[in-house]
Amino acid sequence: MQGQGYGLLCAQHYNDRETFDLILKWTDQWLSRPSDALHSWRYVPEGTDHVAEKRCATDGELLMGLALARAALRWNDTHLRERSVAIYTDVLKLLVARAGDKTILRPADVGFETGGTHTVNLSYYIFPSLRAGAQLCPSPVWDTLIRDGAELMQLARFGMWKLPPDWLQIDNNSLDMIPAPGWPPRFSFDAIRVPLHAWWGNIWDENTAGIYHRFWNAWPDHNIPAWVDLETGERNNGATPGGYMAVAICTGLEGIGPLPQGLPDITPYDDYYSASLKRLAHIAWDDRNNSDPR
Numbered sequence: 001m002q003g004q005g006y007g008l009l010c011a012q013h014y015n016d017r018e019t020f021d022l023i024l025k026w027t028d029q030w031l032s033r034p035s036d037a038l039h040s041w042r043y044v045p046e047g048t049d050h051v052a053e054k055r056c057a058t059d060g061e062l063l064m065g066l067a068l069a070r071a072a073l074r075w076n077d078t079h080l081r082e083r084s085v086a087i088y089t090d091v092l093k094l095l096v097a098r099a100g101d102k103t104i105l106r107p108a109d110v111g112f113e114t115g116g117t118h119t120v121n122l123s124y125y126i127f128p129s130l131r132a133g134a135q136l137c138p139s140p141v142w143d144t145l146i147r148d149g150a151e152l153m154q155l156a157r158f159g160m161w162k163l164p165p166d167w168l169q170i171d172n173n174s175l176d177m178i179p180a181p182g183w184p185p186r187f188s189f190d191a192i193r194v195p196l197h198a199w200w201g202n203i204w205d206e207n208t209a210g211i212y213h214r215f216w217n218a219w220p221d222h223n224i225p226a227w228v229d230l231e232t233g234e235r236n237n238g239a240t241p242g243g244y245m246a247v248a249i250c251t252g253l254e255g256i257g258p259l260p261q262g263l264p265d266i267t268p269y270d271d272y273y274s275a276s277l278k279r280l281a282h283i284a285w286d287d288r289n290n291s292d293p294r
Helices: 002-013 017-030 058-075 078-094 127-136 140-155 193-200 206-216 242-250 272-288
Strands: 096-099 102-105 117-120 168-171 177-179
Touching (some): 002 017, 017 058, 058 127, 078 096, 102 117, 127 140, 193 206
Antiparallel strands (some): 168 177
């Protein structure tokens, strides 16, 4: 579902209605759920049941809600607006919970909690989408989610680099936080989106900027590790994925040249995720600078 969200967001941003409609039609055919306006998170081509996993994924829903909201404005389509409102309504209904005194986003409508803890993914806090939800589906919960999400990002910093983990466990009573058991305690595949979403959504202060500036610029020849273990300091020393570079350039990497020209574009060597991060970085740059790509 994340892929559908990225595809829809990119198609509307670059004014490609044909591709937008194709993606939306496929999503409706295969991933829609009869009980609400949300979607099953995964399609598996192999096997007889292509959508055996029925739970949703919060980042995919927020990407799709934002894409529909923006597409409705771009193409003056009230039906797309209504669909966006329906998604945001069910996000509030099914994907919001409490941990201690914080209002949090659940990663899905099922799972990720015990009697005493919640597990969250901070990269699922897509702040421009939360703000779009507040406009289309008014509720004080949106402002609380934004405020508490920003505070969680300030508190959930670990290791010598003070970075967020891919998955975070929160104690419901004490609000103590640790990298979630069951996943490597890393800043990597998921958490790479945390600084981009924060910068894109103006959830960005001097301290946050300093942390990422220090990390991005610590590596010779811009060879940023694809992951860092937040407990041991161990790191991956392979080639930096292009999508990670795009995030770093937006959020503090120096020595690249003028922007947006210095933002990397998609190449034949990019996998789906790296290509998506590159395109998302361009969209975030356009939003921050009030630039329309048309």
